[in-house]
Amino acid sequence: MNETLVDALTEAEAAAELARLAREITHHDKAYHTLDTPEISDAEYDALRRRNAAIEARFPALIRADSPSNRIGGAPESGFAKLRHRVPMLSLDNAFDAAEFVEFCARAKRFLGRTEPLTFVAEPKIDGLSISLTYEHGHFVRGATRGDGTEGEDVTTNLRTMKSLPQRLSGPAPALIEIRGEVFITKADFLALNQAQALAGSKVFANPRNAAAGSLRQLDVSVTAGRPLSLFAYAQGESTEPVANTHWDYLLRLRDWGFEVNPLSRRLGNEADAEAFQNEMALARSGLGYDIDGVVYKIDDLGLQRRLGFVGRAPRWAIAWKFPAEQATTVLREIRIQVGRTGALTPVAELEPVNVGGVLVARATLHNEDEIARKDVRVGDTVVLQRAGDVIPQIVSVVTERRPAHSVPFVFPDTCPACGSHAVRPPGEVVRRCTGGLTCPAQRVERLIHFVSRPAFDIDGLGEKTIQEFYNEGWLHGPADLFRLPQREAEIATREGWGRVSARNLSRAITARRTVPLDRFIFALGIRRIGESNAKLLARHYGSFANWRTQMLAATTVGSDERLELGSITGIGPTIAEELADFFAERRNVDTLDELAAELTIQDAVAAEAADSPIAGKTVVFTGTLETMTRPEAKARAEALGAKVTDSVSKKTDIVVVGADAGSKARKATELGVRTMTEAEWRDLVA
Ligand SMILES: [Zn+2]
Structure with missing residues (x-):
């Protein structure tokens, strides 16, 4: 930089x-x-x-x-109750070389007015999630993440699922003690977990630390229980009675109580031993079963620790000596665009393979379009690569002096490399996405799973596994193919895990769904931001599939009446209108939609008590302040009677209800010759 x-x-x-x-x-x-x-x-x-x-x-x-x-890290957010630590969980200052470590020791000695060497305990610094565990009379009662250091998230229930966490301390213990440690995932468990995640189409974690944090902070505790979490204990917070005079003895107590303590931890007679230990760990690092990013050195004597106290957010008696980032230089051969299962386009750097800290690296993430532009990474560039505890290597910078002549800035594609559809990037978002959801091979399986899900077509017997299986057979190119599966009933019956009865049932379940309400149909298409409730709004507003299709095609033109109408539907708005327009602007999507519709009977949306109400089918706009009802109440009543409520006045508007202090909308209605009425007149009409 x-x-x-x-x-x-x-x-x-x-x-x-x-x-x-x-x-x-x-x-x-x-x-x-x-x-x-x-x-x-x-x-x-x-x-x-x-x-x-x-x-x-x-x-x-x-x-x-x-x-x-x-500040330390992020404050807790959503989902979990907050739990206040009795003694704050602080973070450590860092040293990045021997000189900084020596300076740390000198500072501590000056503070203590001491010349004789200090005894340290050295502990490999695990890359995981710090937690605090409270034990009362030897029983585990509460556990929290570090959070902002003062307050963390209450993850007691999740922690209870961990086998390595003692539910009871063995042997005598204080009435109350807070024990601190690190929850982590081993490298082997991490790779296996990511493999399983990828297979299930779920989120893949960037590194073991994120996998550990993501696994522990699960609102569904059964997910945590299934994750291979490990724990090393290494520090204490509040304690109602002293349990040791030195940190080393405290670690021994932890072990006696039943905790795992990192076996590589070592007591060092003086500060000069630290450099040797640091080098030893740097060499051992790649062979360890878990990631470490440095070594923590703590002054062993707890009495000295108390005297030294804290400065700002960090103790004066401990320091984390970090390993240098593992870097290497290599040539970037190509920037390849991967398409994720949700259509996100992700750039990946293909590199001349190079050894970075003992691992052969041929590929690195470039995150997104902005990142490439910010670092001005170009094909043919010599780049500095880095692995810093992260499993996925990163490109740190470009060696511009070695840039080939005639190199050009990388242009991010605006079409999907997997299917050729438009790839769009909504304002304010960093990710560019393929709009060809229904046809894009990269997204097909995901879309089909969504398509048959309960709130969509709700086809019994067609789960994720079956979809994947049939897809692999080459039977499912798009959603219309689902309705052709009954033609393969005999073949399905002979497959492993199937029989005549289950194949027949599947055919029946599929055939039963050939008739589908418009809102479910719209939802099933998996258009971005069109969830169940927006699909209902659209179905109610446009009434029939044919009308919706016509209007959406017209709405692809920016500034058209149809586009304005779409954006003015209460609950839809311009952003969602744009997503719909992007979808319909892609010819392949419309072809797939038509192919699908040909297989189906799509039922019109019908408003409840609408048929004979005086406002059925009318488009209504409320403006100004209503005095005898709230706006949502007025809107709900109008919709129940079969009216469409929109936010802006156009020539398609039938009625404008003018409340107090009405402004431009009332004026526009008069200009366009749209019928206006007072709140009282409206009440009479719908009474
Ligand atoms: Zn695509």
């Missing part, structure tokens, strides 16, 4: 940069802690934090109230 050296920054530049860093770090904290989907490597993240700290050190007057230096 082309960053100005901190020493060269003017005060104004520094202030702007601190604002940017606060924003960026907050964003990445959220991606990492709350969403479990980091966008940058740990090393890049550390670099942001270090730059922020360096600028703050030079311009202390500019330190912001929301400075990232005062």
